[in-house]
Amino acid sequence: MNGTPLESLKKIFGYTTFRPPQQEIIEGLIRGEDAFVLMPTGGGKSLCYQIPALHRPGVGIVVSPLISLMKDQVDALVACGVRAAFYNSSLKSEEARQVLALLHREELDLLYVAPERLMSEGFVERLREIPIALFAIDEAHCISQWGHDFRPEYAKLGQLRQLFPKIPLIALTATAEPHTRKDILERLGLSPSQCYVSGFDRPNIRYTVLQKLKPFAQLSNFLQGRREEAGIVYCLSRKRVEKVSEQLRDAGFSAASYHAGLPAAQRQRVQEDFLRDDVRIIVATVAFGMGIDKSNIRYVVHYDIPKNIESYYQETGRAGRDGLAAEALLLFGYGDIVLARSLIENSDNPEQKRIELHKLNTMVGFAEALSCRRQVLLGYFGDRLEQDCGNCDICLNPPELVDVTEDARKALSCVFRVDQRFGVGHVIEVLRGSKKERLLQLGHDHLSTYGIGAEKSQEYWGSVLRHLVQQGYLEQDVSNYSVLKLSESARPVLRGEQTLRMAKPRAKTVALPKAVRR
Ligand code: ADP
Numbered sequence: 001m002n003g004t005p006l007e008s009l010k011k012i013f014g015y016t017t018f019r020p021p022q023q024e025i026i027e028g029l030i031r032g033e034d035a036f037v038l039m040p041t042g043g044g045k046s047l048c049y050q051i052p053a054l055h056r057p058g059v060g061i062v063v064s065p066l067i068s069l070m071k072d073q074v075d076a077l078v079a080c081g082v083r084a085a086f087y088n089s090s091l092k093s094e095e096a097r098q099v100l101a102l103l104h105r106e107e108l109d110l111l112y113v114a115p116e117r118l119m120s121e122g123f124v125e126r127l128r129e130i131p132i133a134l135f136a137i138d139e140a141h142c143i144s145q146w147g148h149d150f151r152p153e154y155a156k157l158g159q160l161r162q163l164f165p166k167i168p169l170i171a172l173t174a175t176a177e178p179h180t181r182k183d184i185l186e187r188l189g190l191s192p193s194q195c196y197v198s199g200f201d202r203p204n205i206r207y208t209v210l211q212k213l214k215p216f217a218q219l220s221n222f223l224q225g226r227r228e229e230a231g232i233v234y235c236l237s238r239k240r241v242e243k244v245s246e247q248l249r250d251a252g253f254s255a256a257s258y259h260a261g262l263p264a265a266q267r268q269r270v271q272e273d274f275l276r277d278d279v280r281i282i283v284a285t286v287a288f289g290m291g292i293d294k295s296n297i298r299y300v301v302h303y304d305i306p307k308n309i310e311s312y313y314q315e316t317g318r319a320g321r322d323g324l325a326a327e328a329l330l331l332f333g334y335g336d337i338v339l340a341r342s343l344i345e346n347s348d349n350p351e352q353k354r355i356e357l358h359k360l361n362t363m364v365g366f367a368e369a370l371s372c373r374r375q376v377l378l379g380y381f382g383d384r385l386e387q388d389c390g391n392c393d394i395c396l397n398p399p400e401l402v403d404v405t406e407d408a409r410k411a412l413s414c415v416f417r418v419d420q421r422f423g424v425g426h427v428i429e430v431l432r433g434s435k436k437e438r439l440l441q442l443g444h445d446h447l448s449t450y451g452i453g454a455e456k457s458q459e460y461w462g463s464v465l466r467h468l469v470q471q472g473y474l475e476q477d478v479s480n481y482s483v484l485k486l487s488e489s490a491r492p493v494l495r496g497e498q499t500l501r502m503a504k505p506r507a508k509t510v511a512l513p514k515a516v517r518r
């Protein structure tokens with residue numbers, strides 16, 4: 001293909017400019033570099049491999065688990081004049097033969113292949129005989145058991161690097177949970193320096209977390225002045241959905257329930273009513289929202305804490321698709337953590353259980369954080385926000401900052417003294433000079449950091465340690481009982497070269513976000 005990637009973007013796809021990291025990714029691939037792309041759904045991942053495939057000799061091989069979407073993608077490309085085809089189990093044998101003939105005649109720019117087809121011996125042999133522009137692995141989180149959608153047929157894709165060492169490889173996903181991310185890099189043999197993360201921010205959504213006191217009163221208070229607006233209220237259980245929905249109707253709100261226990265016809269009807277604005281509020285379990293395309297949802301309330309940050313991000317992300325101001329309100333109560341935890345405890349896969357508990361704890365950390373919500377949220381996805389956002393409860397009503405350098409050093413050196421082999425609870429016990437038997441058996445009462453933080457409460461040390469984790473000074477090793485480890489950035493703090501400030505823990509009596517007249 002002649003011309004620049006930008007010319008292709010205009011001529012073939014009809015767009016005028018690249019979105020921020022697209023161009024960098026595309027140029028890297030054209031040079032033969034690998035890439036790992038983390039972008040939310042709708043961010044524009046496809047162009048990142050489609051354009052380089054057109055600018056490199058040979059065919060671009062795209063792996064996707066979603067057979068039903070392959071045809072749509074290919075049809076759209078063909079309509080733009082791109083020579084694209086797909087090869088999966090939905091093809092009749094004659095059709096499959098035709099696709100293979102095109103492949104061997106080198107008449108394809110892009111070929112979409114199901115993972116199990118690609119890694120079959122016969123197919124790998126075929127690919128050795130023809131020039132290949134690149135491999136693109138879509139929905140790359142399917143390769144990791146950490147992801148929510150592990151697929152065994154994806155595991156074999158780890159061999160691609162060895163089988164085709166010279167062909168650039170691009171992996172793409174919208175699921176950027178840190179452990180999944182690390183796992184994908186390792187399994188595919190990609191380098192962290194080729195990671196591109198962006199586009200997770202939803203600047204028009206205002207995040208607010210309220211301590212859950214009288215939840216229904218808090219909810220109806222929030223909804224006053226928003227009666228004409230469309231919104232979703234998420235609850236953790238079907239029972240609570242029914243109850244809250246009924247209470248709302250009793251209070252004169254236009255509300256309907258939605259959960260997996262309702263007959264399909266009823267769910268369908270509720271959804272349509274909501275789309276047509278015949279009902280304003282949907283009270284729902286997580287079952288609601290998948291594939292719902294309503295751009296003017298003005299708020300999402302979490303009546304209960306979501307199971308993990310991914311769900312929170314995805315669910316709040318349903319608000320404000322039209323780009324206008326939207327609210328995300330989380331009611332956060334300690335009792336809910338117990339409920340959420342018990343739901344996880346029911347799982348009988350111990351590995352899964354540990355992962356989910358860790359994710360829940362991270363969600364709790366987000367709710368308890370006293371620094372910009374958006375920074376914490378984006379930081380979780382590996383996306384960076386340099387400044388405070390100015391559009392979350394913390395930024396709008398900032399807590400007082402206090403210097404915690406001295407205590408941070410105590411906490412960090414205590415983590416070091418226990419050989420980076422213990423979790424938050426134990427570190428706090430050492431700091432506070434606990435006389436617990438296990439601690440004494442370990443001899444940790446002889447450590448230099450034993451009891452150096454006795455005058456401060458357990459909660460205080462909890463928030464210092466959480467702050468250190470959230471700010472990246474400490475890491476929690478999840479594959480090993482959430483053991484705390486020092487990260488590189490802890491050094492300057494330990495050496496006294498850096499000061500640290502943290503929000504002063506406060507009793508939360510923050511006001512509800514006000515409804516704005518539009
Ligand atoms: P993803 O795979 O990340 O979910 P897609 O690749 O399907 O996202 O892109 C989402 C939408 O954004 C598509 O309609 C796509 O055509 C459009 N899009 C992607 N890149 C650009 C761009 N640079 N300019 C305008 N629209 C774009």
Ligand code: ZN
Nearest residue numbers: 372389392395
């Ligand atoms: Zn903020």
